[in-house]
Amino acid sequence: MAKERIVVKIGSSSLTNDKGEIDQAKLMDHVQAIAALRMAKHEVILVSSGAVAAGFARLGYSSRPVTLKGKQAAAAVGQSLLIQTYIEKFSPFNITPAQLLLTRSDFSNQERYQNAFATINELLERGILPIINENDTVSVEELTFGDNDMLSALVSGFVHANQLIILTDINGIYDGNPKSNPEAKKIHYIKEITDEMIAVTDATGSKVGTGGMKSKLLAAKTAVSLGVPVFIGTGTGDDKLIEVLDGKGNGTYIAKHNFGTINTRKQWIALHSESVGKLYIDNGAEEAILFNGKSLLSAGVIEVKGTFTKGDVVEVFGTKGFLGKGQVKCSSNDLQLDIDSRGVETLEIPIPSTEVIHRDAWVESREMKEELT
Numbered sequence: 001m002a003k004e005r006i007v008v009k010i011g012s013s014s015l016t017n018d019k020g021e022i023d024q025a026k027l028m029d030h031v032q033a034i035a036a037l038r039m040a041k042h043e044v045i046l047v048s049s050g051a052v053a054a055g056f057a058r059l060g061y062s063s064r065p066v067t068l069k070g071k072q073a074a075a076a077v078g079q080s081l082l083i084q085t086y087i088e089k090f091s092p093f094n095i096t097p098a099q100l101l102l103t104r105s106d107f108s109n110q111e112r113y114q115n116a117f118a119t120i121n122e123l124l125e126r127g128i129l130p131i132i133n134e135n136d137t138v139s140v141e142e143l144t145f146g147d148n149d150m151l152s153a154l155v156s157g158f159v160h161a162n163q164l165i166i167l168t169d170i171n172g173i174y175d176g177n178p179k180s181n182p183e184a185k186k187i188h189y190i191k192e193i194t195d196e197m198i199a200v201t202d203a204t205g206s207k208v209g210t211g212g213m214k215s216k217l218l219a220a221k222t223a224v225s226l227g228v229p230v231f232i233g234t235g236t237g238d239d240k241l242i243e244v245l246d247g248k249g250n251g252t253y254i255a256k257h258n259f260g261t262i263n264t265r266k267q268w269i270a271l272h273s274e275s276v277g278k279l280y281i282d283n284g285a286e287e288a289i290l291f292n293g294k295s296l297l298s299a300g301v302i303e304v305k306g307t308f309t310k311g312d313v314v315e316v317f318g319t320k321g322f323l324g325k326g327q328v329k330c331s332s333n334d335l336q337l338d339i340d341s342r343g344v345e346t347l348e349i350p351i352p353s354t355e356v357i358h359r360d361a362w363v364e365s366r367e368m369k370e371e372l373t
């Protein structure tokens with residue numbers, strides 16, 4: 001099999017027990033399976049949950065804390081215990097782990113985003129195993145990734161992974177929560193995750209997990225839209241991850257979209273950047289950027305809202321509404337001057353139409369394009 005880049009996400013319930021401790025046997029099983037993937041020459045990035053679940057007992061709690069400070073303190077204790085255990089258990093396989101703790105703001109800042117990308121690539125090139133978790137101790141609740149399922153989806157898009165494997169305590173997605181509905185049936189393959197599917201899926205997880213199957217489906221939707229196929233399930237033994245790649249995994253396979261891969265800059269614009277302004281454009285410009293593969297020129301901009309400078313991201317609206325997002329090459333002031341100069345006959349040399357958003361910095365809304373087609 002050719003060398004592939006695999007992101008493996010392991011949930012809290014698959015690493016810890018209900019008492020707030022690391023389950024050494026469960027963790028060892030994953031370590032052996034990851035080592036087998038590496039032996040088969042695959043590149044692996046591990047997104048590991050479990051910091052809160054591994055730390056609360058040592059912190060003196062009898063169950064998973066519910067307060068923010070309790071969870072953050074438990075994560076501070078548990079994260080170091082987790083990494084210490086990974087270092088010990090990977091050592092006989094000559095695998096060196098590297099810890100990366102990320103926050104949502106590391107992704108929304110373009111420079112930090114690019115730095116994280118470069119660091120992960122450097123680690124992979126040097127044969128290190130990146131182990132990623134959210135930096136729970138400093139994350140503000142409103143500004144988190146939501147959960148590690150979403151973090152693993154964003155990471156898998158970001159590193160252009162060939163496969164995202166989400167390991168959990170259940171062997172796939174069922175058409176109901178099997179813990180409350182014994183009649184629920186397993187779904188082996190999903191061609192497309194629909195909104196209805198997400199709406200009926202339960203957000204109840206295990207005692208230590210976050211988000212249940214709903215957060216996994218939402219994450220899978222993001223990953224497949226970025227061109228990464230997803231597996232959600234379980235397994236035991238050294239070969240469980242190799243079996244997933246061979247199509248024999250114990251879980252649910254979700255097909256990727258066939259829109260091709262989206263480069264890192266466009267992923268940043270689409271998923272992580274904050275829009276600081278709005279541009280309203282005319283019919284001709286709409287046609288040019290949606291259907292003729294052109295960049296957006298100032299001549300097509302009718303109205304500017306908000307204050308922005310070169311490099312900021314803005315939302316673009318056309319005749320029927322939201323068309324997409326792009327990174328601008330000029331400030332809102334310059335663009336407004338350009339609009340105001342139109343039709344002013346006293347200007348001897350008219351201001352030439354300038355490029356406002358280059359094609360390479362433009363991400364269109366697929367829904368709107370389909371509607372207008």
Ligand SMILES: Nc1ncnc2c1ncn2[C@@H]1O[C@H](COP(=O)(O)OP(=O)(O)O)[C@@H](O)[C@H]1O
Pocket residue numbers: 010011012013014167168169170172173174175176177178179201202203204205206207208209210211212213214
């Ligand atoms: N439709 C469903 N199919 C499978 N599991 C489901 C479903 N709905 C809810 N669940 C629950 O989701 C749990 C896994 O979620 P969670 O505990 O958050 O996992 P993790 O800690 O691995 O991220 C399962 O134990 C199961 O009880």
Ligand SMILES: N[C@@H](CCC(=O)OP(=O)(O)O)C(=O)O
Pocket residue numbers: 010011012013048049050051052053075133134136146147148149205208209210211212
């Ligand atoms: N960052 C948190 C995990 C959050 C999370 O999404 O947990 P899980 O649902 O078990 O993957 C921690 O390490 O405790």
